[in-house]
Amino acid sequence: MAVKSLEIKDKEVREKFKEIERFIGSEHKLNDNQGMLMGVLHKTQEVFGYLPAEAMDLVSDRLGIPTAHIYGMATFYNYFTLKPRAKYQVFMCKGTACYVAGGGRVLEKLQETLKIGLGEVTPDKMFGLNITRCLGCCGLSPVMQVNEDIYVRMGPEKVNAILDKYRKKETKKRKVSK
Amino acid sequence: MYKMIEAVINGIKVEVKEGTTILEAAKKVQIKIPTLCKHQDLPPSAACGLCIVKIKGSNKMFRACCTPLEEKMEIVTNDPDIVAVRRTVLELILSNHPNDCLTCARNNNCELQKLAADFGISEEHFKKFLRQIPKDSSTGVIELQPEKCILCGRCIYVCQQDQDVWALSFLERGMGTRISPAGDINMGESPCVKCGQCSAHCPTGAIVEKDDTERVWAALRDSEKHCVVQIAPAVRVAIGEAFGVTGANFTNKLYALFRRMGFKAVFDTNFAADVCIMEEASEFVERFAHKKGPLPLITSCCPAWVDFMEKFHPDMIEHFSSTKSPHEILGTLTKTYYTEKHNIDPKKIFGVSIMPCTAKKYEITRSGEMFASGLQDIDVVITTRELARMIKQSGIDFLNLPDEECDHMLGDYTGAGVIFGATGGVMEAALRTAYHFVTGKEAEKVEFKTTRGLKGVKESEINIAGTKVRIAVAHGLSHVEEVINKIREAKKKGEELPYHFVEVMACPGGCVGGGGQPYMVCDELRKERTAAIYQDDDDRVLRVSHKNPYVKRLYADYIGNPLGDKAHKLFHTEYKSRPQYTR
Incomplete structure (x- = not known):
């Protein structure tokens, strides 16, 4: 140190x-x-x-x-982490407004799709899942954050498409580097 | 001019200065509001919520410790609602506090325990939730038990703000909040300088001094051992507090106590303080008058300060006085001079130092020079708080003991020796003797009062034989930076040095406010302890170290000259740069 x-x-x-x-x-x-x-x-x-x-x-x-x-x-601050984490950190807001607007169901869908629990990381280190309390745009709830990107008016049906976007981005990167 | 404001507390009119908190104002009219996180010595942290009161016109309850009184406020500090809330707060704190009071170092001396008793908490309504954090004894000096922490923040305030060490901080938040060094490393691997102020301010048993009393009892019971004891200047004026007496000097009762406890020789650190001055004043004169060695000379009797300097300001090493601290000098002399004169095997000597300080526990094995006699010069250090416990165990009616004398050979002291216990004392004592060394005459007035008082940094100019000596006295490590930066700046620019002589004591108030002293220290108490020290100085016939007949005899019979070969071997030490973090 x-x-x-x-x-x-x-x-x-x-x-x-x-x-x-x-x-x-x-x-x-x-x-x-x-x-x-x-x-x-x-x-x-x-x-x-x-x-x-x-x-x-x-x-x-x-x-x-x-x-x-x-x-x-x-x-x-739970935004910071002292341990290496996934490439794409998914934060689902569990603040009051987002929760009431159905954020809980989005979270369930995320856990189901990624097959990980809160605070965990997928085996390929691609996605990590966490909750956050209020991102300051409750009018657009439910809100989800993936690294620096914000997704508003989330629903369970949007989860797969969003995750796929990042998966594709990674495959493209890999091809370029090869 | 400040504004006065008038308000009513529990129907009693009160008039105070603007800015006074409700807590302080209530005290003025004999109303006691219970507090836990608030310490008289520190600003409010408003962490516990026990001091809540009602203010007329508001439906909220306010924390009295941090709410300033306002004009025409009507306050209620005690009604069934308030008491019920306070009980709940206490029960919540207790719900994550272990119930091992009977085997806790703070048993019967714990602020939380006292409140639980006052409120008659006899049942726990909340589910127990204990934090499983292991005990940390890695410093060998203080022990951290975060499990018992109530998160008042006092230790963190003293460590960061008063001492500028930043070894401790709060990590995490909510239920996970805990006191810890950065990155959950051990205290021993942190920048901790062992000053012990955290332990002196902790309301519970979360931070306590390492208890070495059993080792002292074991040595006293061992007929093979020749136990010798010494007491530091600041201990004698604070030990009474453990028995309900403040501001009194118990020197001669302590001598009597030690003989009854079974010590074969009763010495006094004050004697060694006189020896220390012979060396340190000589060092100063060497550097000041004979230009041998860099100025300013910085005092080094305080082991927490030494550790701080080695970790944070190693560029100051050349300025440090190489003279060991008084209790180490006495330890060395006990196992050399004393044993030779009395024909005792030094291996049989068991040296106990009673100190107001936790860092002294660290100092005794700090470097090779602490083994100058060929053995470990001091075997055990116990603090004033540990001594108080030993007295209570001993079954001796301490307050009513007859007065006794010490063993003169390494015990008799001058006024200069005793003032070591207060901030500015070492400086004053050194100046008294340096004056003599430079001029060959005795100063008409031995007091140099500009070194006294509780101001963080005390600067002044002293006239020695027509030459001006610029001095600075700092206490509380947060005040050191100011002084050191001035020196650094002047050195860098090649300007005239701002000081010739600097004294630093790690603890606020000097040793009287040491980390091993009785609890609940505040400036009032520091002043009382200090006054008792200066009274002792005032009452002495001899008030300069070089006139101590036993010191003279020591140099004539055994040591030779100050700074001579033998003095160098027995009384001096070295310093080295140390890393702040070892991990």
């Missing part, structure tokens, strides 16, 4: 660290260190897919914010 561990050998990880550092550099103009922490953690999770301990050390070091404080924040 010491700052020492920042001397990372893996090239790919080093690049990711640099990306976070660049982000911090650009944010500096807009925010003080404490104020930008939340944004930096979001960026870190975007880059790594989760918050690795070494990355939180980097953030602590560059922003001069104690590691303990960053951990407190990272474990407080």
Whole structure:
């Protein structure tokens, strides 16, 4: 956990660290260190897919914010995860409005289709399933979030098509890289 | 000018300064509102909800600890509704608190237990939900039992804000909330500096000092062992609190107590504080007058401060006084000088230090120099709180003991030795002797009062023989950064140094406010303890360390000169940079 561990050998990880550092550099103009922490953690999770301990050390070091404080924040919000998770994280809103509008049935459908429970990840690491409490657009309930994409007025019948979209995206990527 | 406001609490008129909370205002008119998370020493965290009151015109209940009184407010602090809510709050807290009071370190001294008794909680209506979090004893100094934590946040406040260590924080939320170092590592792997302020502020048994009293009892029972004891300056003025007496000095009763407990020799850390000053003042004069070594000189008697510096400010190592802390000096002398003069096998000596401090438990094995006698110089450290328990177990009527003297050889002290216990004391004691070392004369007035008081950083200029000495005294680790940054800045720019001499004590108030002292410390109590210390100084005929006849004899018969070869071997130590996190 010491700052020492920042001397990372893996090239790919080093690049990711640099990306976070660049982000911090650009944010500096807009925010003080404490104020930008939340944004930096979001960026870190975007880059790594989760918050690795070494990355939180980097953030602590560059922003001069104690590691303990960053951990407190990272474990407080359930958006953040300290463990690697699926490529596409599905969040079904279980806030009051979404639930009343039938969000529960969408959730059931998701569990049935993906064959996983809450907080779990599919064996191919493709999808993870979680709930969230209110995404702030209750007028469009029920709402579902897949990574950064928001789907509104959800119904169980829309689940398969949406998941397929991401599956196709992945197969395409794989073909290109081959 | 501040505005005064008038309000009514339980039908009683009260007039207070604007901004006063309902809790404080109620206290003024002899109304006691029960509290749990609120500590007098700390700002309100409004975590527990026990101090709720009714305000006329509102259908909500308000937390008295954090609601400021307003003009014409009418407040009710006690009625059947309020009591019922308070009972429910307590029962909810108890529903995730283990019921092992009888075997808890805080038994009979626990704020939660007391409230449960006051409210006559005799039945548990809620289903028990205990957090299964293992105990953490990895520091060897304090023990964390998050299971017993009521999430008041006091430890976190002192660790982060007062001490600027940030070893502890809240992780997770809701039912999963717990106190822990970052990433659920052990305390021993965290930046924790062992100051123990968390344990001194905890309302329950969630953070307690590691209890070493059994080891002391075992040694006392062992006829092969020659047990010697020493007490730190701050212990004598706080131990009375465990027996209901505040602000009194129990030095001579403690000497009597130790003999009755079975200690073969009763020494005093204050004597070693005088020795410490001989070395530290010499170091200062070397650096200040003879330009040998970098200034400012920074004091190093406080092991939590030493640990903090090694972890957070290792670039300051060259400024640190290499003199060991007084109790370590005494430990070394016990197993060398004392045993040689009395023809005792040093291996038979069992050295016990009674300290206001938890970090002293860590210090005794901190580095190789803590074994300067060839053995571990101090065998066990117990805190003031542990001593209080030992007295209660011993069956000795402590308050009514006759006064006794210590064993003079390593016991008699001057006024300079005793003021080590309060913030600014080491500085003042060192200046008294440094003045003599520089000028060859005695200062007309031995008091340097600018070092005293509870202000976080105390800066002043002292005139020694026409030369101005700039000093700074900081206490509470959060005040250190300010001082260190000034030094760093000046060094970087090549400017004149802001200080020549700096004293730092980790705990607010210095050792009198130490992490091993009796509970419920606040500034009022710190002031009382400090006053008793300065009274002791005032009452002494000898008030400068270099005049202590037993210190003179020690140097003449055994050590030679301060900073000499033997002094270096026995009284000095080294520092090294340490990682904040070891995992």
